[in-house]
Amino acid sequence: MMCVESNPAILSDVSSGKVPIYEPELETLVRNSITNQKLQFTDQIKNVLEFAEVIFICVGTPQAGNGTADLSQIESVAIDIAENLNGYKLLVEKSTVPVGTHIRLKNTMSTYLKDNIGFDIACVPEFLREGNAINDFFNPDRVILGVESENSRQLLTDIYRKFECPKIWTNPATAELIKYASNGFLAMKISYSNMLADICEATGADIDSLIEGIGQDSRIGKAFINPGVGYGGSCLPKDVSAFIDIFDQNNVNNGLLKEVDSINRLRPHRIITKLKSSIQNLANKRIAVWGLAFKPNTDDVRNAPSLEVVSKLIEEKATVNCHDPQATNQFKKAFNQNSNINFYDDMYESVRECDALIILTEWPDYLSTKLGELKAKMNNPLIVDGRGIFTLSEVQKYGFEYKAFGLKENND
Numbered sequence: 001m002m003c004v005e006s007n008p009a010i011l012s013d014v015s016s017g018k019v020p021i022y023e024p025e026l027e028t029l030v031r032n033s034i035t036n037q038k039l040q041f042t043d044q045i046k047n048v049l050e051f052a053e054v055i056f057i058c059v060g061t062p063q064a065g066n067g068t069a070d071l072s073q074i075e076s077v078a079i080d081i082a083e084n085l086n087g088y089k090l091l092v093e094k095s096t097v098p099v100g101t102h103i104r105l106k107n108t109m110s111t112y113l114k115d116n117i118g119f120d121i122a123c124v125p126e127f128l129r130e131g132n133a134i135n136d137f138f139n140p141d142r143v144i145l146g147v148e149s150e151n152s153r154q155l156l157t158d159i160y161r162k163f164e165c166p167k168i169w170t171n172p173a174t175a176e177l178i179k180y181a182s183n184g185f186l187a188m189k190i191s192y193s194n195m196l197a198d199i200c201e202a203t204g205a206d207i208d209s210l211i212e213g214i215g216q217d218s219r220i221g222k223a224f225i226n227p228g229v230g231y232g233g234s235c236l237p238k239d240v241s242a243f244i245d246i247f248d249q250n251n252v253n254n255g256l257l258k259e260v261d262s263i264n265r266l267r268p269h270r271i272i273t274k275l276k277s278s279i280q281n282l283a284n285k286r287i288a289v290w291g292l293a294f295k296p297n298t299d300d301v302r303n304a305p306s307l308e309v310v311s312k313l314i315e316e317k318a319t320v321n322c323h324d325p326q327a328t329n330q331f332k333k334a335f336n337q338n339s340n341i342n343f344y345d346d347m348y349e350s351v352r353e354c355d356a357l358i359i360l361t362e363w364p365d366y367l368s369t370k371l372g373e374l375k376a377k378m379n380n381p382l383i384v385d386g387r388g389i390f391t392l393s394e395v396q397k398y399g400f401e402y403k404a405f406g407l408k409e410n411n412d
Contacts, residue, residue, distance in 0.1 A: 001039050002040050002041070004048050011041055014041050017030055021298075021299060022298060022326045023131070023133050023297075024134065024297055025134045026133065029134060045077075046084050049084055049085060054089070054092060054155055055091050055092065056124075057095055059074060059076075060234075061096055063237070063238035067241040067242065067245055069242040071097065071098075071101065074104075074105065078091075078109055078112075079112050082111070082114075083114065087117060088117065090120045090156075091105065091120070093175075096179050096235070098180070099173050099180070100173060100176070102123055102146075102148075120147075120152045122147045122148070122152045123144075123146035124143065124146065125144055125175055125176070127141070127182065130295065130300055131296055131297030140163060141165060142166040142167070142168055143160055143163055143165060143166075144179075145169050146173070146176065147171070153169070183235055183239040186224050187236045187239075187240045189223075189225055190230065193225040193226060196406070197406035201408055207227060211226060211227070228267070228386055228405055229267045229305040230264040230268065231264055232303040232304040232305055233302060233303055234302045240260060240261050240264075241261065243257055244261065267305065268308035268312070271305070271309050271358060271384060274384050275356055275358065275384050275403075278356070278382055278403070279380075282313065282316035282318040283316065283318065284319070285355040286318070286321060286354045287320055287355060287358060288356070288358065289309065289358045289360060290324070290357065290366055291359055291386075292330075293306075293327035293361050293363075295361065296363045297326075298326065298327070299327040299330050301331045301334065306361070309386075310322070310335070310341065314338060314340050319340050320341045320342070321351065322341060324361065328343050331343075347365060347366070348374065349377075351374060351377050352378075355378075356382040357374070357382070357383050357384070358384045359386055360386045360387065361387065371394070371398040372398055375399060381398070382402075385403065386404075390402065
């Protein structure tokens with residue numbers, strides 16, 4: 001396998017087996033593949049076109065300012081391939097792209113081709129979860145294969161022959177849409193569970209029992225129904241926004257998706273509301289924040305709830321003590337050495353003399369917190385738990401005031 005990387009610094013790192021992101025087991029896999037001569041890197045598209053018949057396009061499709069998917073990197077890759085094409089190639093979209101992108105790729109390729117060389121476009125969307133990407137890659141629930149030609153089908157059949165999972169063959173447009181439909185549905189489950197948490201808070205119903213009750217229904221399942229501070233990362237927020245745009249472009253009602261997005265955007269603000277229900281004036285208060293990554297087992301802070309929560313705390317003139325096992329360096333880039341933000345390697349030191357602790361990521365380290373030690377270091381024993389990692393009964397044993405989504409106020 002040969003990979004193209006245009007950034008010189010990243011190319012140097014990955015060529016030596018150093019991975020620029022945190023993903024469990026990934027660096028070991030890359031290093032072993034390089035050592036076994038199964039993986040190499042280059043900055044020249046010509047090298048790849050001479051090396052392989054199948055080209056997987058895996059560039060980013062970030063959210064543009066108007067909420068649509070920015071396809072500029074896809075376009076750039078297509079132009080580069082077209083100008084250097086030396087024979088038939090199958091181009092496979094792995095990036096998350098709006099329905100119809102395969103047609104756009106065809107047009108771009110045809111415009112920039114120097115000779116009448118054949119090519120095909122296919123779409124095989126990826127469903128890797130950050131923090132569990134290696135296992136997801138080798139053990140997928142299914143593989144979606146969107147093709148238009150028999151040659152494409154044969155090539156992809158050979159590549160995916162060892163994957164023992166359902167293989168769903170369809171056309172590229174449907175494959176493109178399946179990715180958005182999947183992420184939109186997952187986002188909907190999260191926002192729905194957060195809406196349920198809100199009604200539990202209002203009525204005094206038990207959110208844990210409620211989630212257990214609906215999760216046992218095989219038609220619903222237990223995944224993605226735990227209420228909290230909302231979804232973040234590089235996928236769900238931008239994909240829901242782009243999916244809304246796809247509906248708009250085709251004049252199809254998208255009210256459900258818009259409400260899913262709206263509910264999620266309000267979750268970080270709810271954290272601050274819960275905090276201020278106990279500490280009305282946050283000026284000169286010291287607040288600890290545990291969890292900067294949008295989820296455990298990654299250093300990704302893109303669209304993480306921590307960005308909005310910390311920004312709001314600074315706006316309220318609080319001092320913020322931050323801890324995260326992996327994401328501190330990425331988080332620092334967003335705040336440019338703000339003097340009101342402190343970073344700690346030790347989770348317990350981060351809460352020293354703090355007036356409250358906010359939990360935004362359910363890292364395993366936090367799940368095994370020594371509550372007695374935690375309370376001894378804090379100035380005021382208040383926990384605002386954005387992920388529901390504790391229970392009211394266990395924290396009350398240590399004298400904490402505890403606030404969480406789905407939990408009726410005045411529990412102290």
